[in-house]
Amino acid sequence: MKDEYKPKTDLQKVAYLVEECGEVLAAAGKTLRWGLDSCNPELPPEERETNRDWLRRELVDLERAIGLAREVLDAPEPFLT
Secondary structure (H helix, E strand, O other): OOOHHOOOOOHHHHHHHHHHHHHHHHHHHHHHHHOOEOOOOOOEEEEEEEHHHHHHHHHHHHHHHHHHHHHHOOOOOOOOO
8 A cells, every 4th residue: 555545643544444345245245246357357367356355454454444444443463352
């Protein structure tokens, strides 16, 4: 992520979490509808990726956002007990 896009305030970090959750939901929804190995035919061929790769990429972004949210919430350890 470019430095200028990194969330800096606590509210920006929470907003980033919400945004990434939405992107994971979108990728998971398309995956359920069209399958893991499908891709968006409306994208130019050089920009296409499978739903599997899209969902994987979005999960990585969500994990980063969860880490920032943990900092805001003073919860550095995983929430699962």
